[in-house]
Amino acid sequence: MNAKWTELVAALTLAALCATPVLAEDLPEVRIGTDGGYLPWTSMTPAGELTGFDIELARLVCQRMQRSCRFTAQPWEGQIPALEQGKYDILVGGISITPERQKRLAFTQSYGNLPINFAAAKNSGLNGKSSWAELKNALVGKTVGVQSGTQSQKFMDNELKGEVNVRLYDNQDSLNLDLLAGRIDAALAGRSPWIALTGSSQGETIEILSPNLDFEQFDYLGVGVGGLMRKDTEELRKAWDVALCQLKKDGEITRISQQWFGFDISTKADPKICGE
Amino acid sequence: MDFETTLHVASELAGAIWVTLALAAATLPLGFVLAGIATWARASRHGSLRAIASAYVLAFRSTPLLVQIFVLYYGLSQFAWLRESPAWILLREPFACAVIAMSLCSGAYTAEVMRGGLAAVPKGAIEAARALGLSSIKVFFLVTAPIAVRRALAAYSNEIVVTLKATSLASTITVMELTGVAKDLMSETFAVIQVFCMVAAIYLVINSALILGLRLLEIYLAPQHERPLRHQRRRNRKAEVRSADA
Numbered sequence: 001m002n003a004k005w006t007e008l009v010a011a012l013t014l015a016a017l018c019a020t021p022v023l024a025e026d027l028p029e030v031r032i033g034t035d036g037g038y039l040p041w042t043s044m045t046p047a048g049e050l051t052g053f054d055i056e057l058a059r060l061v062c063q064r065m066q067r068s069c070r071f072t073a074q075p076w077e078g079q080i081p082a083l084e085q086g087k088y089d090i091l092v093g094g095i096s097i098t099p100e101r102q103k104r105l106a107f108t109q110s111y112g113n114l115p116i117n118f119a120a121a122k123n124s125g126l127n128g129k130s131s132w133a134e135l136k137n138a139l140v141g142k143t144v145g146v147q148s149g150t151q152s153q154k155f156m157d158n159e160l161k162g163e164v165n166v167r168l169y170d171n172q173d174s175l176n177l178d179l180l181a182g183r184i185d186a187a188l189a190g191r192s193p194w195i196a197l198t199g200s201s202q203g204e205t206i207e208i209l210s211p212n213l214d215f216e217q218f219d220y221l222g223v224g225v226g227g228l229m230r231k232d233t234e235e236l237r238k239a240w241d242v243a244l245c246q247l248k249k250d251g252e253i254t255r256i257s258q259q260w261f262g263f264d265i266s267t268k269a270d271p272k273i274c275g276e
Numbered sequence: 277m278d279f280e281t282t283l284h285v286a287s288e289l290a291g292a293i294w295v296t297l298a299l300a301a302a303t304l305p306l307g308f309v310l311a312g313i314a315t316w317a318r319a320s321r322h323g324s325l326r327a328i329a330s331a332y333v334l335a336f337r338s339t340p341l342l343v344q345i346f347v348l349y350y351g352l353s354q355f356a357w358l359r360e361s362p363a364w365i366l367l368r369e370p371f372a373c374a375v376i377a378m379s380l381c382s383g384a385y386t387a388e389v390m391r392g393g394l395a396a397v398p399k400g401a402i403e404a405a406r407a408l409g410l411s412s413i414k415v416f417f418l419v420t421a422p423i424a425v426r427r428a429l430a431a432y433s434n435e436i437v438v439t440l441k442a443t444s445l446a447s448t449i450t451v452m453e454l455t456g457v458a459k460d461l462m463s464e465t466f467a468v469i470q471v472f473c474m475v476a477a478i479y480l481v482i483n484s485a486l487i488l489g490l491r492l493l494e495i496y497l498a499p500q501h502e503r504p505l506r507h508q509r510r511r512n513r514k515a516e517v518r519s520a521d522a
Contacts, residue, residue, distance in 0.1 A: 077459055081468045104466060145450070149463030167370070167450040168460055174350065178450075181353035183368055 029068045030236065032058055033088035036073030037171045039196040040260040041094035041225075044073060053260035054092040057111065058227075060252055064243035075170060077149050080105070083228065089236055091228040094190060096151045098222040106231045108240045109273050110224035111253055112265040115212035116152050118144075119179065119194045120186040122207045132159075132211055139164055142185035145175050151221050152188040155213065158220065179206060192261060224267050245274035277467045285461050285471055292457040293478060299371070299443040299453055303378040304436060310383025315390040329387075336384035342445050345377040349449040374446035382439050389435055393428025394420065426497050433490035437483050454478060 034042040034050060042052040050071050062069035074082060079091050083105070090108075097107045118135065120126045126142075129135040140163050146152045148168040156166055167184055169175040172193045179187045180202060191212065197203035215221040229237050247253050253266040277285070317329035336344065352358055352367055366372045397420050405419045447456030458475040462468050495503055 077463060080463070080466065084466075148460050153463075168452065168456065169450060170448060170459075174449075177350050177353065182359060183353065183370075 027067055029070050030062060030065075030090065031088045032069055032071045033074055033079050033082060033091045034058075034071060034093040035076045035079070035171070036093075037075070037173050038094055038193060039172070040192055042073075042092065052093070053112075053256055054094060056256050056260070057247070057253065058090075058092050060247055060256075061240055061243040064246055065239045067239075076147070077170060080228070083230060086230070089229065089233055090240065094192065094225050095228045096222040097224055097226045098151065098154075098220065101228065104231075106229045106233075106237055107226040108229070108237060109244055109270045110226050110267045111244055111248070112257065113214075113224035113267050114191045114261075114265050115214035116155060116188060116221065117191045117194055117212060118186050118188050118209040119197070119206055120209055121179075121182065121205055123205075124185060124207075126186055126209055127207050129210060132213065132217065135209060135211065136160070136163075139186060141165075143167060143183075145169055145178055145184040145187040147172055147175055147189060150189070152190070154220060155218065156188060158218070176203070192265075195261065241273050245269050248274070277465065277470045281465055281467065282470070285465065285467070285474065288457055288461060289454060289471075289474055289478060292452060292454045293482075295451065295453040296440070296443050297482070299374060299378070299446055299451070300436075300440045302375045303382055303439055303443070306375065306379035307382030307386050307435075307439070310379060311386030311390055314383060314387040315394070318387070318391070319394075333384045333387050336381050337388065341378065341381045341442055342448065344381055345374065345445055345449060348377045349373040370446070370449045370451045373449060374443075374451050378439065378442060378446075381442075382435065385435050385438075386432065389428050389431045390424070392431060393424035396427035397423045426494075426499075429490065429494045429497065433487065433494070436486060436490065440483060440486065441479065 034052075034054060036042055036044040036050055038052075040052055041054045042050065043055075045051050050073055055071065058069065058071070072088065076093070079088070080101075082088055083091050094112075094114075095101075097110055101107070118126070118139070126135065126138050129138060136159065139160065143165040144156065144160070145167045146156050146169070148170065153168070156164070160166075167178070169178070172189060175184075175187050175189065176193075176197050178184050179197075186209070191208065194206075194208045198206050198208060213221070215223055227240060229240075244253075248266065248269040254264045257263070257265045314329045314333055317325045318333075320326055320329075348367070349370065358364060358367070366376070401419055401423065402415060405415045410418065443453055444455035446453050447459060450456075452460070454475055458471050461471045465471065
């Protein structure tokens, strides 16, 4: 019995020793976390496969970096803790670059930018406002839904605290359902999920409200979206940035942006990172 | 987490305790009434009533509460006719939906607790009471109910604690109770461990108080000879003192 164990251990040790050099050459797989419920950035097909602008972009980046990547879908609210615990190497899915997040975590360069918008039923009387001040007056006292942990929630805290009745949702899909059911008078989110909703058959009673709200007027809204990483994975971040530079130059980001958003959301290559 | 953040987190959580308690306080009596009706129906002479009550208990005990909440909140709101009916006044509100769903679920479990309590009443005691000529209402209130309540209280205290913890599911339909506020604070402060440990401590304190209170009630309701020894002795000692005084 004992001899058999010794043999087994010896065999396993030998196998491990032989295998090690091969493993050292291969970089470990990049673990990507994403929400899977935030169209068109990241979404799940009925078959359970991840798809969306960010998923496609991340696949292209992995191709350029020549590394294998594994995607995992997890609701947004738990993603940052999971990233910090090392369960993921990078998070993608319409994540806004903000100074607050940059304090603790690192971002790749920005690759896209979209404003946030309120949306409401077409007959809500909230539509057709020309400025934020006008829309704000119309919103006072209403019930407004927003996804928790997003830039939109931050906006609500900064601009409308105490003036509207805020409802917090775990994900965009639930927010859409309650907006459609009329439980909330209006909802605030990135422009992209509203485009997806108003373009669908159930969402035809919903309208995107003007004006667009973005960082030009509200600087805390950030300079766009990027991949969110820990600060201790500098090497991967640099590789990711280089791949993004190439994809921007080749017009690949513009191409998939047209496909998912219907227009170009890509931001210019950052000369500090990509060079001239 | 610095002092200022801790204070902010603590005050936000303190405000949310009331929502959690309100949810449990609204759910438990409603669940109790539902359970009473179900228990009565399950002992009914009419087969159809028994079947309906048994189906209710089976359905709500066999499906997750989260699913029940979602069906009630997101599911029913899909029907346009329901949104135009008067029921929408209630179903529109997340708090009311949470209370309705949790009451239905708690009612099903409590019905089982009641069934267990009633089954523990010795047949002989009821027969003896009947033989003494008591009416069936008197038999129920003087014999069946007191014995059943004592037998069922331990199991029901479990149901109370479970219901209080289940209120955390209301956060999934935008009711900002303890867990909902904690999730919000987590994304605001990133202090996951601190925030959720504080939340866990709050639940622990509330439930410990409930468990202790219910345990004391159980001892108070138990007949002398069934009390734990230390409580018996104390009582006896007091009784001795009292008799000595006299």
